[in-house]
Amino acid sequence: MAGIMSYFGRPDTKKAVRDALVDLQQQIQILDKKSDQLQKKIEQELKVARANAVSDKPLATAALRRKHAHEKQLDQLRGQQTQLEVQAETLASANINAETVAAMKKAAEVMERIHSGMSATNIDETLEQITDQIDQAKAISELLASPLSGDPFAEEELEAELNELESEALTKQLSHAERVPMYIPPGAVRKETTEQRQVTEYDEEVALRELQAELAAM
The missing domain is CATH 1.10.287 (Helix Hairpins)
Structure with a gap:
């Protein structure tokens, strides 16, 4: 854990990790080439031993000794190559973990700054202020929409x-x-x-x- 945390205080750590990974990959490639060369030598010595197994046994025996020596060296190279590959994978994984923790730490610091001025009490007070302002705005709108006081024309x-x-x-x-005529001419009959x-x-x-x-x- 201490190694991971020290990652934050060293600006050159990322470059060092990249350089180390490059060195490991280069060394793995070198060992891979040597392994190919040894494999070819092993095949060549085996061919010599087979060709002289009957006609020249000492020569065939010497070829087999060289073949076994090459095989032993090849095993050592392959072991080293495996170790380098494991180390490269471990370093890359550690680098990813460190970068992940660094990103999380940075995000946590930002969140802390954001929440530094916030609390449940502050939020309640802010919401209460907003509600008061809304009520005040409604009251002002109602006053502006109502008739002016002191109307010169009384309702009565x-x-x-x-x-x-x-x-x-x-x-x-x-x-x-x-109007119904009050005077009825002579001879007229008023019927209603x-x-x-x-x-x-x-x-x-x-x-x-x-x-x-x-x-x-x-």
């Missing part, structure tokens, strides 16, 4: 004037209504049934209601 005066106009209109309407009287009264009542509706709409 307007109603009295309206009643006066209504009376004048009704009087004028009735004065223009058709009960139904006719009801129709006349109904017409006058309808006319009166229509006039009232017109005045109310003014």
